Amino acid sequence: MIIITNALLGLPPVVVGLVVYLLLSRSGPLGSLGILFTPTAMIIAQAILGVPIVVALVHRMMVDVWAVYGDALLVDGASRLRAIASIMSIGREGQLTAFLAAFGRAIAEVGAIIIVGGNIRGYTRTMTTAIALETSKGDLSLALALGIVLIVLSMVVSGVSLFFGRALTGR
Amino acid sequence: MNDFIDALYTAARLIARLDPELREIVVLSLAVSLTASVCAFLIGSPVGAALASGGAAP
Numbered sequence: 001m002i003i004i005t006n007a008l009l010g011l012p013p014v015v016v017g018l019v020v021y022l023l024l025s026r027s028g029p030l031g032s033l034g035i036l037f038t039p040t041a042m043i044i045a046q047a048i049l050g051v052p053i054v055v056a057l058v059h060r061m062m063v064d065v066w067a068v069y070g071d072a073l074l075v076d077g078a079s080r081l082r083a084i085a086s087i088m089s090i091g092r093e094g095q096l097t098a099f100l101a102a103f104g105r106a107i108a109e110v111g112a113i114i115i116v117g118g119n120i121r122g123y124t125r126t127m128t129t130a131i132a133l134e135t136s137k138g139d140l141s142l143a144l145a146l147g148i149v150l151i152v153l154s155m156v157v158s159g160v161s162l163f164f165g166r167a168l169t170g171r
Numbered sequence: 172m173n174d175f176i177d178a179l180y181t182a183a184r185l186i187a188r189l190d191p192e193l194r195e196i197v198v199l200s201l202a203v204s205l206t207a208s209v210c211a212f213l214i215g216s217p218v219g220a221a222l223a224s225g226g227a228a229p
Contacts, residue, residue: 001222002222005222039199039202039226041209042203042207043206043207044202044207044209045207046203046204046207046208047206047207047208047210047211047214048211049211050207050208050210050211050212050215051211051214051218052215053211053215054211054212054214054215054216054219055215055216055218055219055222056219057219058216058218058219058220058223059219059220059223061219061223062219062220062222062223062224063223065223066223066224066225070224070225080224083224084217084220084221084224086223087220088216088217088220089221091220095212095216098212098215098216098219099185099208099209099212101209102207102211102212102215103189103205103208105202106203106204106208106211107200107201109204113203122195123203124199125196125199126196126199126200126203126204127196127197127200128200130196131219140174140175140178140182141177141178141179141180141182141185142179142182142185142192142193143178143182144179144181144182145180145181145182145183145185145186145193145219146189146196146197147182148186148191149186149193149197153201167182
Protein backbone atom coordinates (compact mmCIF):
# COMPACT_ATOMS: atom_id res chain seq x y z
CA MET A 1 0.00 0.00 0.00
CA ILE A 2 2.86 2.33 0.83
CA ILE A 3 4.47 1.41 -2.45
CA ILE A 4 1.26 2.30 -4.26
CA THR A 5 1.06 5.64 -2.44
CA ASN A 6 4.63 6.48 -3.29
CA ALA A 7 4.00 5.53 -6.90
CA LEU A 8 0.91 7.76 -6.94
CA LEU A 9 3.00 10.65 -5.61
CA GLY A 10 5.10 10.48 -8.74
CA LEU A 11 2.10 10.50 -11.06
CA PRO A 12 2.25 13.34 -13.58
CA PRO A 13 -0.66 15.65 -12.75
CA VAL A 14 -1.56 16.21 -16.37
CA VAL A 15 -2.10 12.47 -16.75
CA VAL A 16 -4.48 12.57 -13.80
CA GLY A 17 -6.25 15.37 -15.64
CA LEU A 18 -6.43 13.28 -18.77
CA VAL A 19 -7.85 10.27 -16.94
CA VAL A 20 -10.46 12.37 -15.13
CA TYR A 21 -11.33 14.01 -18.44
CA LEU A 22 -11.84 10.61 -20.05
CA LEU A 23 -14.01 9.49 -17.14
CA LEU A 24 -16.14 12.63 -17.19
CA SER A 25 -16.44 13.20 -20.92
CA ARG A 26 -19.77 12.61 -22.68
CA SER A 27 -18.67 9.26 -24.03
CA GLY A 28 -17.09 8.28 -20.71
CA PRO A 29 -18.54 6.23 -17.86
CA LEU A 30 -19.42 9.26 -15.72
CA GLY A 31 -20.34 11.49 -18.61
CA SER A 32 -24.02 11.62 -17.74
CA LEU A 33 -23.15 13.57 -14.59
CA GLY A 34 -22.27 16.46 -16.84
CA ILE A 35 -19.54 17.78 -14.59
CA LEU A 36 -16.79 18.11 -17.17
CA PHE A 37 -15.64 21.72 -17.57
CA THR A 38 -17.08 22.68 -14.20
CA PRO A 39 -15.33 23.65 -10.97
CA THR A 40 -16.46 20.29 -9.59
CA ALA A 41 -14.25 18.48 -12.08
CA MET A 42 -11.32 20.66 -11.01
CA ILE A 43 -11.99 19.85 -7.36
CA ILE A 44 -12.00 16.15 -8.20
CA ALA A 45 -8.70 16.37 -10.07
CA GLN A 46 -7.01 18.37 -7.30
CA ALA A 47 -8.38 16.02 -4.64
CA ILE A 48 -7.05 12.99 -6.50
CA LEU A 49 -3.64 14.64 -6.63
CA GLY A 50 -3.84 15.56 -2.96
CA VAL A 51 -4.82 12.20 -1.48
CA PRO A 52 -1.38 10.54 -1.93
CA ILE A 53 0.26 13.58 -0.33
CA VAL A 54 -2.02 13.41 2.70
CA VAL A 55 -1.65 9.64 3.01
CA ALA A 56 2.14 9.81 2.81
CA LEU A 57 2.51 12.68 5.29
CA VAL A 58 -0.09 11.41 7.77
CA HIS A 59 1.45 7.95 7.58
CA ARG A 60 4.92 9.28 8.28
CA MET A 61 3.73 11.28 11.29
CA MET A 62 1.47 8.53 12.61
CA VAL A 63 4.13 5.82 12.57
CA ASP A 64 5.89 7.68 15.37
CA VAL A 65 2.69 8.35 17.31
CA TRP A 66 1.64 4.75 16.98
CA ALA A 67 5.03 3.54 18.17
CA VAL A 68 4.53 5.54 21.35
CA TYR A 69 0.82 5.14 22.02
CA GLY A 70 -0.41 2.28 19.86
CA ASP A 71 0.35 -0.69 22.05
CA ALA A 72 -0.85 1.10 25.16
CA LEU A 73 -4.17 1.87 23.50
CA LEU A 74 -4.66 -1.68 22.29
CA VAL A 75 -3.67 -3.22 25.61
CA ASP A 76 -6.16 -0.95 27.37
CA GLY A 77 -8.87 -2.59 25.33
CA ALA A 78 -9.43 -0.19 22.48
CA SER A 79 -10.50 -1.72 19.21
CA ARG A 80 -8.15 -1.01 16.34
CA LEU A 81 -10.64 1.51 14.98
CA ARG A 82 -10.78 3.47 18.21
CA ALA A 83 -7.01 3.29 18.55
CA ILE A 84 -6.63 4.78 15.07
CA ALA A 85 -9.08 7.54 15.96
CA SER A 86 -7.11 8.26 19.12
CA ILE A 87 -3.75 8.54 17.41
CA MET A 88 -5.32 10.79 14.80
CA SER A 89 -6.33 13.10 17.61
CA ILE A 90 -2.93 12.88 19.30
CA GLY A 91 -1.11 13.56 16.05
CA ARG A 92 -3.17 16.65 15.29
CA GLU A 93 -0.32 18.94 14.18
CA GLY A 94 0.83 16.32 11.68
CA GLN A 95 -2.66 16.32 10.22
CA LEU A 96 -2.56 20.09 9.82
CA THR A 97 0.78 19.87 8.04
CA ALA A 98 -0.64 17.22 5.73
CA PHE A 99 -3.69 19.35 4.98
CA LEU A 100 -1.60 22.43 4.23
CA ALA A 101 0.68 20.37 1.99
CA ALA A 102 -2.33 19.15 0.02
CA PHE A 103 -3.65 22.71 -0.21
CA GLY A 104 -0.30 24.01 -1.42
CA ARG A 105 -0.29 21.32 -4.09
CA ALA A 106 -3.87 22.06 -5.10
CA ILE A 107 -3.45 25.81 -5.42
CA ALA A 108 -0.41 25.32 -7.65
CA GLU A 109 -2.05 22.87 -10.01
CA VAL A 110 -2.30 23.89 -13.66
CA GLY A 111 -2.19 21.06 -16.17
CA ALA A 112 -4.86 18.77 -14.77
CA ILE A 113 -7.36 21.55 -14.12
CA ILE A 114 -6.88 23.17 -17.51
CA ILE A 115 -7.84 19.84 -19.06
CA VAL A 116 -10.87 19.08 -16.92
CA GLY A 117 -11.94 22.66 -16.28
CA GLY A 118 -11.47 24.19 -19.69
CA ASN A 119 -10.22 27.54 -18.35
CA ILE A 120 -13.61 29.16 -18.95
CA ARG A 121 -13.66 32.83 -18.04
CA GLY A 122 -15.58 33.55 -14.86
CA TYR A 123 -16.34 29.89 -14.35
CA THR A 124 -13.35 27.58 -14.37
CA ARG A 125 -10.52 30.04 -14.64
CA THR A 126 -8.22 29.89 -11.63
CA MET A 127 -5.06 31.86 -10.82
CA THR A 128 -2.76 29.29 -12.35
CA THR A 129 -4.78 28.67 -15.49
CA ALA A 130 -5.31 32.41 -15.97
CA ILE A 131 -1.57 33.00 -15.71
CA ALA A 132 -0.98 30.39 -18.39
CA LEU A 133 -3.59 31.93 -20.65
CA GLU A 134 -2.67 35.58 -20.15
CA THR A 135 1.02 34.89 -20.62
CA SER A 136 0.40 33.09 -23.90
CA LYS A 137 -1.77 36.02 -24.98
CA GLY A 138 1.06 38.35 -24.14
CA ASP A 139 -1.06 40.21 -21.59
CA LEU A 140 1.55 40.22 -18.88
CA SER A 141 -0.02 42.62 -16.39
CA LEU A 142 -2.85 40.35 -15.29
CA ALA A 143 -0.50 37.37 -15.35
CA LEU A 144 1.98 39.23 -13.15
CA ALA A 145 -0.74 40.39 -10.76
CA LEU A 146 -2.04 36.86 -10.38
CA GLY A 147 1.51 35.56 -10.06
CA ILE A 148 2.23 37.96 -7.23
CA VAL A 149 -0.97 37.00 -5.42
CA LEU A 150 -0.18 33.31 -5.90
CA ILE A 151 3.36 33.65 -4.58
CA VAL A 152 2.22 35.62 -1.55
CA LEU A 153 -0.50 33.03 -0.88
CA SER A 154 1.98 30.15 -1.15
CA MET A 155 4.37 31.87 1.22
CA VAL A 156 1.58 32.48 3.71
CA VAL A 157 0.56 28.81 3.58
CA SER A 158 4.18 27.71 4.04
CA GLY A 159 4.63 30.14 6.89
CA VAL A 160 1.46 28.99 8.64
CA SER A 161 2.51 25.37 8.21
CA LEU A 162 5.94 26.08 9.66
CA PHE A 163 4.52 28.13 12.53
CA PHE A 164 1.97 25.53 13.54
CA GLY A 165 4.49 22.75 13.11
CA ARG A 166 6.82 24.45 15.58
CA ALA A 167 4.19 25.75 17.96
CA LEU A 168 2.24 22.54 18.35
CA THR A 169 5.27 20.36 18.88
CA GLY A 170 6.69 22.88 21.33
CA ARG A 171 9.94 23.32 19.47
CA MET B 172 12.62 45.87 -20.06
CA ASN B 173 10.22 48.79 -20.40
CA ASP B 174 7.35 46.49 -21.28
CA PHE B 175 8.08 44.48 -18.20
CA ILE B 176 8.09 47.51 -15.94
CA ASP B 177 4.83 48.72 -17.47
CA ALA B 178 3.27 45.32 -16.92
CA LEU B 179 4.52 45.26 -13.34
CA TYR B 180 3.09 48.69 -12.72
CA THR B 181 -0.29 47.72 -14.16
CA ALA B 182 -0.19 44.53 -12.13
CA ALA B 183 0.40 46.49 -8.93
CA ARG B 184 -2.54 48.72 -9.83
CA LEU B 185 -4.78 45.71 -10.44
CA ILE B 186 -3.90 44.34 -7.04
CA ALA B 187 -4.19 47.67 -5.24
CA ARG B 188 -7.68 48.45 -6.49
CA LEU B 189 -8.82 44.83 -6.09
CA ASP B 190 -9.75 44.50 -9.73
CA PRO B 191 -13.03 42.52 -9.97
CA GLU B 192 -11.73 40.02 -12.51
CA LEU B 193 -8.65 39.43 -10.39
CA ARG B 194 -10.79 39.03 -7.31
CA GLU B 195 -13.12 36.59 -9.03
CA ILE B 196 -10.23 34.44 -10.21
CA VAL B 197 -8.55 34.41 -6.79
CA VAL B 198 -11.78 33.56 -4.97
CA LEU B 199 -12.52 30.70 -7.35
CA SER B 200 -8.98 29.35 -6.98
CA LEU B 201 -9.21 29.43 -3.20
CA ALA B 202 -12.66 27.82 -3.17
CA VAL B 203 -11.65 25.00 -5.50
CA SER B 204 -8.35 24.31 -3.77
CA LEU B 205 -9.78 24.48 -0.26
CA THR B 206 -12.60 22.09 -1.12
CA ALA B 207 -10.18 19.72 -2.86
CA SER B 208 -7.72 19.77 0.07
CA VAL B 209 -10.49 19.10 2.56
CA CYS B 210 -11.70 16.14 0.47
CA ALA B 211 -8.15 14.84 0.04
CA PHE B 212 -7.62 15.20 3.76
CA LEU B 213 -10.85 13.44 4.73
CA ILE B 214 -9.98 10.53 2.47
CA GLY B 215 -6.24 10.40 3.02
CA SER B 216 -5.92 10.98 6.75
CA PRO B 217 -7.73 7.82 7.94
CA VAL B 218 -5.89 5.80 5.28
CA GLY B 219 -2.52 7.13 6.42
CA ALA B 220 -3.33 6.54 10.06
CA ALA B 221 -4.64 3.04 9.34
CA LEU B 222 -1.49 2.19 7.41
CA ALA B 223 0.66 3.45 10.27
CA SER B 224 -1.12 1.19 12.70
CA GLY B 225 0.02 -1.80 10.74
CA GLY B 226 -2.89 -2.45 8.44
CA ALA B 227 -6.54 -1.51 8.23
CA ALA B 228 -7.98 -4.77 9.47
CA PRO B 229 -10.22 -3.96 12.48
